[in-house]
Amino acid sequence: MKYNSVFDIIGPVMIGPSSSHTAGAARIGKAARNLLGSEPSWAKIHLYESFAKTYKGHGTDFALAGGLLGFETDDTRLSKALELAKERGLTIEFVEDTSAVSHPNTARLTIGNEEGQVELVGISIGGGKVEITELNGFELRLSGNHPAILVTHNDRFGAIASITSILAKHKINIGHMEVNRKDLGKEALMVIEIDQNVEQAVLQELTNAQKIIKVSTIVS
Incomplete structure (x- = not known):
């Protein structure tokens, strides 16, 4: 090991x-x-x-x-x-x-x-x-050992890009990312582990992005 x-x-x-x-x-x-x-x-x-x-x-x-x-x-x-x-x-x-x-x-x-x-x-x-x-x-x-952003969103074209572009703009590096959905075209969940905690202003910008339902965080 x-x-x-x-x-x-x-x-x-x-x-x-x-x-x-x-x-x-x-x-x-x-x-x-x-x-x-x-x-x-x-x-x-x-x-x-x-x-x-x-x-x-x-x-x-x-x-x-x-x-x-x-x-x-x-x-x-x-x-x-x-x-x-x-x-x-x-x-x-x-x-x-x-x-x-x-x-x-x-x-x-x-x-x-x-x-x-x-x-x-x-x-x-x-x-x-x-x-x-x-x-x-x-x-x-x-x-649970790294900061993470969890984004519930509509399973539509462009939702993932809208989130990753905001993170890139604020120079927030993604360590791990996965997307899961319950059914085609319904709600989906983005799980993004990042290298640092994000400021509230960034979280608000993510929340306001297109096709986003809810943004939650786990802080380190």
Whole structure:
């Protein structure tokens, strides 16, 4: 196995006890919060296999709650996140789901507030690293370890070009990009991993582009 740095071996700076069950879970929760665009008021979290069996003992429950509250993996408040969630009016339901999944550390989060809701599937792949494999019914493969822009758009000619041209104008480099659609001519999802976080003005310009329905971000 090839490691890019020592941090791939020892994992991130984090509140324990487990990089996979705690740090990874916190990052999945925070990714969901970022994609919603604000703090949720409710969350329903399905946990599978290893997550479902050990989530209380390994801190997966409070880590997911902490991520939903916007906490980083090394935030000392993480272990108290369930209590803090109640204080902030965030209701969380955990479901031990027996459905078959492709990875033992899998969680499906459906979260929302009065502005809308988001549903995603995240897996913790070890060392605090995660992947988002589904968003609002779209299959994708998104690392939660790099800044990303997610663009829901009409599946029409020119939509992709309108987004990439704006990023090029602002000299924002694309590290990885994929496009998925549910059906021909319906809604589609652009997933763009980039090298740096983007300013709000750029996000607004992307939102105003032709054929664009919604723009969400994951920040590093």
